Amino acid sequence: MKKKWDMRIGITVLSIFLLSACGAEEENAGANANEEGNNNNSEAEVEEENNHSSNDNDEANNSEEAELLQIGATQIVEHPSLDAAYEGFKDGLADNGFAEGEQVTYDLQSAQGDQNNTSTIANNFVADGVDLIFANSTPSAQGALQATDDIPIFFTSVTDAVGAGLIESLDQPGDNITGVVDLHPDxxxxxxxxxxxxxxxxxxxxxxxxxxxxxxxxxxxxxxxxxxxxxxxxxxxxxxxxxxxxxxxxxxxxxxxxxxxxxxxxxxxxxxxxxxxxxxxxxxxxxxxxxxxxxxxxxxxIDYYSIGYRTGEMAAEVLSGEKTTADIPSEYPADMxxxxxxxxxxxxxxxxxxxxxxxxxxxx
Structure with a gap:
C-alpha cells in the first residue's frame, strides 16, 4: 500500500511541476508577444512621425517654390546687344531685392528672328500666369501687349515706342506697359x-x-x-x-x-x-x-546693359507694390x-x- 501511495504522490508532484512549467512558458510567450507588439507599435509610430516630417518638408519646399515670382522674358533674336539688355534687366532687379532663384525665376524665349513667334511666346506666358513680362525689342513688346492688358510689361531695346503703338507718350505710358527706349533723340x-x-x-x-x-x-x-x-x-x-x-x-x-x-x-x-x-x-x-x-x-x-538695368529698376518698383506701370514714365537712355x-x-x-x-x- 505504501508503495502505491508513494507512486501516486510522485505522479501528483510531477503533474504539478509540469503544469507550473507550462504556465511559466505561456507567461513568457505572452510577455514576448506583448514586447514584440510594443516594439512594432513603436516602429510604426516612428515611421508615421518620419512620414509627417517628410510631408511637412515637402510642403515647405513646395510653398517656397510657389512664392517665386515668374518673369517671362521675350526677345526677337539672340545677339549681343539684346543679350546685354537682358543681363542688365536681371541685375537691376537683383540689386533691388528680386534675385534670380530667390525671389524670382525667369523663362527666356527667343523668337529666332520670326515676328510670328513673338505672339506665340507672349500668349504662352499669359497662359502660364507669369507675374511680369520683359519684352526685349519692338516686335516682342508688340506681341506682349496684344496678348495681355493685365500683366505688367516692361520693354527695352525699342526705338520708337509711340510710333510702334506701345505707349501714348513717354510721360503717359499705357496701363500695363512702360520701359526704356534704346535711341537717344540726338x-x-x-x-x-x-x-x-x-x-x-x-x-x-x-x-x-x-x-x-x-x-x-x-x-x-x-x-x-x-x-x-x-x-x-x-x-x-x-x-x-x-x-x-x-x-x-x-x-x-x-x-x-x-x-x-x-x-x-x-x-x-x-x-x-x-x-x-x-x-x-x-x-x-x-x-x-x-x-x-x-x-x-x-x-x-548707348550701353544696352545700362538700359536693361534701368528697366529692371523700374520693374522692381512694380513687383514690390510701390507703383504700377502707369505711374512710371518711359525713358530715353541716360548717356550717349x-x-x-x-x-x-x-x-x-x-x-x-x-x-x-x-x-x-x-x-x-
Whole structure:
C-alpha cells in the first residue's frame, strides 16, 4: 500500500511541476508577444512621425517654390546687344531685392528672328500666369501687349515706342506697359553729322528689315537727317538675316559709307556686313557699341546693359507694390557718346583724324 501511495504522490508532484512549467512558458510567450507588439507599435509610430516630417518638408519646399515670382522674358533674336539688355534687366532687379532663384525665376524665349513667334511666346506666358513680362525689342513688346492688358510689361531695346503703338507718350505710358527706349533723340543726327564732317559727299548705304517698326522709324529719321547735307542715301530692305550679305554686296558700287542702324535682323548677321566693309574698304558706322566690338568702325551709341538695368529698376518698383506701370514714365537712355574701333578703322583703310583721340572712347 505504501508503495502505491508513494507512486501516486510522485505522479501528483510531477503533474504539478509540469503544469507550473507550462504556465511559466505561456507567461513568457505572452510577455514576448506583448514586447514584440510594443516594439512594432513603436516602429510604426516612428515611421508615421518620419512620414509627417517628410510631408511637412515637402510642403515647405513646395510653398517656397510657389512664392517665386515668374518673369517671362521675350526677345526677337539672340545677339549681343539684346543679350546685354537682358543681363542688365536681371541685375537691376537683383540689386533691388528680386534675385534670380530667390525671389524670382525667369523663362527666356527667343523668337529666332520670326515676328510670328513673338505672339506665340507672349500668349504662352499669359497662359502660364507669369507675374511680369520683359519684352526685349519692338516686335516682342508688340506681341506682349496684344496678348495681355493685365500683366505688367516692361520693354527695352525699342526705338520708337509711340510710333510702334506701345505707349501714348513717354510721360503717359499705357496701363500695363512702360520701359526704356534704346535711341537717344540726338543720336541719328549726331551720327549723320559725323559722317558729313569726316566723309563728305558720300552716299550712305542702309540695310534694314522693313517689317520692323523699330527699323522703319530709324530709316525715316536717317533720311530726314540727311536732307540739307552733302550726303545721299541708298537703301536695301531684307526679310531675314540670310539676305543681309547679298544686300551689302549690292551696295558696293553705290555706298561710300555703310550705316547699320539698330535693326535686329541685320545686327544678328553683322559679321557678313563687316566682311564686305573690310574687303572693299567701306567705313562701317553702326548703331550701338556691341556692333562696334564685332567689327564696326564708329557709333554714337548707348550701353544696352545700362538700359536693361534701368528697366529692371523700374520693374522692381512694380513687383514690390510701390507703383504700377502707369505711374512710371518711359525713358530715353541716360548717356550717349562717340565710340571708335581703331582696329576696324585700319581694316577698312580709314584715314585717322587726330581729334578722334579726344572726342571718342577708343576700342582696339
Amino acid at each position: 543720336s541719328i543726327e549726331m551720327t549723320i553729322g559725323f559722317i558729313e564732317d569726316y566723309f563728305p559727299d558720300s552716299t550712305v548705304g542702309l540695310i534694314y528689315n522693313s517689317g520692323e517698326q523699330n527699323s522703319v522709324a530709324q530709316i525715316e529719321a536717317v533720311e530726314a537727317a540727311i536732307e540739307g547735307t552733302n550726303l545721299d542715301a541708298a537703301t536695301r530692305s531684307v526679310s531675314t538675316s540670310a539676305e543681309v550679305q547679298q544686300a551689302a554686296e549690292t551696295l558696293i558700287d553705290e555706298a561710300d559709307v555703310f550705316y547699320i542702324i539698330t535693326d535686329n535682323t541685320v545686327v544678328s548677321a553683322l559679321e557678313t556686313v563687316v566682311s564686305t566693309a573690310n574687303e572693299y574698304d567701306i567705313p562701317l558706322v553702326v548703331g550701338e557699341p556691341d556692333s562696334l566690338e564685332r567689327g564696326g568702325f564708329a557709333t554714337f551709341g 557718346q562717340l565710340f571708335i574701333n581703331q582696329d576696324a578703322a585700319e581694316a577698312q583703310s580709314i584715314e585717322w583724324h587726330e581729334d578722334w583721340d579726344e572726342l571718342a572712347e577708343l576700342f582696339e
